[in-house]
Amino acid sequence: MPVVHCPTCRQALTVGDGLGGTVVTCPACQQPMTLPPMPAAPAVVAQPDFVESFAVPSRPPRREYEADPAPLRVGSTNWTLVALGGGAAALLGMVVVGVVVWVLVGRTTATPSTKDKGPVAKSAPAPQPKGKVEPLAATTPGRMDDANLARIKKATVYVRIRTAKGVSSGSGFFVEPGLIVTNHHVINHPGRLEVVTQSGTVETRTYPARVLFQDATKDLALVEAAGATTPGVLQVGDTTALRETHEVYAFGFPLGERVGQEITVTKTTVSSIRTGGDRKRREVQLNGGLEHGNSGGPVTDVTGRVVGVAVSKFDNTSVHFAIAAEEVTQFLARYER
Missing domain, CATH: 2.40.10.10 (Trypsin-like serine proteases)
Incomplete structure (x- = not known):
């Protein structure tokens, strides 16, 4: 708190905050006195309980496969660099000596004249195969041929069930004329079962169908499309020759x-x-x-x-x-x- 002096007896007095400009009585001489204006107390700024640090790291984070480089001490000698520099100088010297020797030997070696050369034999032409040579057929590994592709597409059908809530659908394929294999969970809905052959083409046809046989555990079902014209059937093979990555x-x-x-x-x-x-x-x-x-x-x-x-x-x-x-x-x- 601020300190003032009585103008009559010069007694030092301590004044409370907010009393500036008021008339008070000096406790020493009992004379009235007017207190001078007091400066306002500085405001106190509240500090947050926690301040999160967003300091920029001194170096970017390294990738997991990056090894930390070994630090090179200030004032120390990097003997690896010294050894490499000496080796490079020695190698350069050897190359220079080799070039000088090669030039000197080349000058002292007699060059044979063209008169001393014997007849130069001509190379015989490579033998050519007899008959007509057929060009190699272009092959594309792993590519299904067009005939198989078209056959499987025709034998694959769109399976659709129209229910009160909308349309549920899946896929299937002919294994015999009129008989289609699909999943049990595809046809396991109440509603009108249909199969669509060659869907999306000019040959598309829609047929009513019914479930002949089903196995919920294996998730398989056999569906009959009554009166359907079967565009093709597929052979069910096995997985004995199948391997990972095939x-x-x-x-x-x-x-x-x-x-x-x-x-x-x-x-x-x-x-x-x-x-x-x-x-x-x-x-x-x-x-x-x-x-x-x-x-x-x-x-x-x-x-x-x-x-x-x-x-x-x-x-x-x-x-x-x-x-x-x-x-x-x-x-x-x-x-x-």
Whole structure:
């Protein structure tokens, strides 16, 4: 607090804040006095409880595969650099000596005259094959030929169920005239079941269908399209020759009619062969390539044989699955019995 002096007795007095300009009585001489104006007390700025540091790091963060360089002490000698410099100087000296020797030897060596040369033999022409030479055929490894591609596309169908809530859809393929293999979860909805052949082409046809046989555990179903003209059937093969990294092809109608009525063909690769266990069926694990709507469609090798039926995937991953062809063969054999 500020200190003032009484104008009468010069007694030092301590004045409280906010009393400047008021009339008070000096406690020493009992004489009235007017206090001079007092300066305002400085304002106190409240400080936050916590201030987060945004300091710029002294060096950028290093990548995990970058090793920290060993520091070089100030005033120390880098013997590695000295050794490299000495080696470079020695090598340069050897090169200079070699050039001088080569020049001197070249001058002292007699150059033979053209008169001393014997007859120069002419090289015989390379023998040419007899008969007509056929050009090599151009091949594209891993590419399915056009005939197989067209055949599988014709045999793959769009499976659709019209329900009270809308349309549920998937894919399937002919294994016999009028008989179509698909997934159980594709047709397991109440409503009117239809199959569309050669969807998205001028030959497209829609047929009513019914479920003949199904297995919820294997997630397979056999559907009959009454009166359907079968544009082709597919052979169900096996997975014995299938290996990881082998290329396969998924045929079907991903996302239904939202992306169009035409068939989609996707090339992918085999990631693993699952032999059962807790998944209760043999499956081919694929490195992506499937979407909702591919379910029930054929997965074939490059020769066009069915090696699996598209069935499921883990969303937002490339871990996708197809039911192995052996499971399909067993399923069809049970129906025929």
